[in-house]
Amino acid sequence: MDIQLKRGxxxxxxxxxxxxxxxxxxxxxxxxxxxxEMSESTLYTILKRLEGAGMLTVRTAEHDGRLRKYYKITxxxxxxxxxxxxxxxEIMTVYRFVVxxxxxx
Amino acid sequence: MTKKEFLSALSRGxxxxxxxEREERVNFYAEMIDDRIEEGMSEPDAVASVGTVEGTxxxxxxxxxxxxxxTPQKSGNGRVGVILLLVLGxxxxxxxxxxxxxxxxxxxxxxxxxxxxxxxxxxxxAVGGVGTFFVLLATGQVASAFFTLGGALVCGGLxxxxxxxxxxxxxxxxxxxxxxxxxxxxxxxxxxxxxx
Numbered sequence: 001m002d003i004q005l006k007r008g009x010x011x012x013x014x015x016x017x018x019x020x021x022x023x024x025x026x027x028x029x030x031x032x033x034x035x036x037e038m039s040e041s042t043l044y045t046i047l048k049r050l051e052g053a054g055m056l057t058v059r060t061a062e063h064d065g066r067l068r069k070y071y072k073i074t075x076x077x078x079x080x081x082x083x084x085x086x087x088x089x090e091i092m093t094v095y096r097f098v099v100x101x102x103x104x105x
Numbered sequence: 106m107t108k109k110e111f112l113s114a115l116s117r118g119x120x121x122x123x124x125x126e127r128e129e130r131v132n133f134y135a136e137m138i139d140d141r142i143e144e145g146m147s148e149p150d151a152v153a154s155v156g157t158v159e160g161t162x163x164x165x166x167x168x169x170x171x172x173x174x175x176t177p178q179k180s181g182n183g184r185v186g187v188i189l190l191l192v193l194g195x196x197x198x199x200x201x202x203x204x205x206x207x208x209x210x211x212x213x214x215x216x217x218x219x220x221x222x223x224x225x226x227x228x229x230x231a232v233g234g235v236g237t238f239f240v241l242l243a244t245g246q247v248a249s250a251f252f253t254l255g256g257a258l259v260c261g262g263l264x265x266x267x268x269x270x271x272x273x274x275x276x277x278x279x280x281x282x283x284x285x286x287x288x289x290x291x292x293x294x295x296x297x298x299x300x301x
Contacts, residue, residue: 024136024140025133025136025137025140026136026137026140026141026144027140029137039156039164040133040134040137040155040156040161041130041161041164041165041168042164042168044130044133044165045168045169064143066136066139067132067136068136068139068140069133069136
């Protein structure tokens with residue numbers, strides 16, 4: 001897959017994993033697993049990138065005697081998700097066109 | 106492999122990274138392993154499911170430049186630009202700022218000196234007038250004595266009235282100065298927060 005496309009998809013997947021409420025690293029990986037395998041280092045990179053872009057906020061809280069980081073989507077993150085849904089409609093239109101042409105040959 | 110062994114090996118493998126980033130990444134893996142253990146995995150299984158140290162290190166190092174180019178580096182450069190501009194523009198903005206500050210401060214100061222000078226002269230007029238009243242009375246100039254006493258009483262009344270006004274104005278100025286100082290301090294605090 002094209003690296004830019006993949007990067008964009010991964011960002012949106014992580015945003016989608018926290019859109020219904022705060023979550024933490026391992027839970028994000030687990031929830032995405034049926035759809036997309038993601039390594040810890042990739043997740044870390046994406047979380048950092050999204051935080052830098054103001055699409056999520058991070059807080060550290062104590063859990064079971066240790067510290068855990070929780071990630072929360074921001075309004076900007078929600079805007080990105082909405083944009084993605086719109087963009088994807090266009091991509092699907094193009095996809096259907098490409099598949100149709102392919103079938104003819 | 107235990108969690109401790111994995112994390113210290115990871116930290117060694119990432120020794121090229123800045124200390125803060127290295128610690129943050131190691132903590133991230135510690136959290137990942139702890140969460141797996143909490144879910145019921147054994148420690149060696151939890152460590153193994155995260156991956157090998159070598160694989161993790163090489164993946165982190167391979168993915169890192171992509172992060173570096175997109176995270177706050179840019180705003181860092183912007184901040185450097187602002188600082189450079191402030192330093193280069195110092196001969197221009199500093200005298201302007203200083204003269205503005207001195208003008209405002211001297212204006213306020215002179216207003217206050219005038220206010221309190223008038224207050225003190227009224228009070229002095231009242232005290233002096235009462236003194237003069239007795240002197241004139243003693244020398245038999247009764248009419249002049251009572252005229253002076255009247256003047257002294259007017260001065261005294263004005264002094265009392267103005268005293269409350271002057272005190273209120275001083276308090277208001279003090280509140281104003283502390284509010285401005287707090288706002289300036291707040292500006293720096295906010296900047297510090299942004300830096301974190």
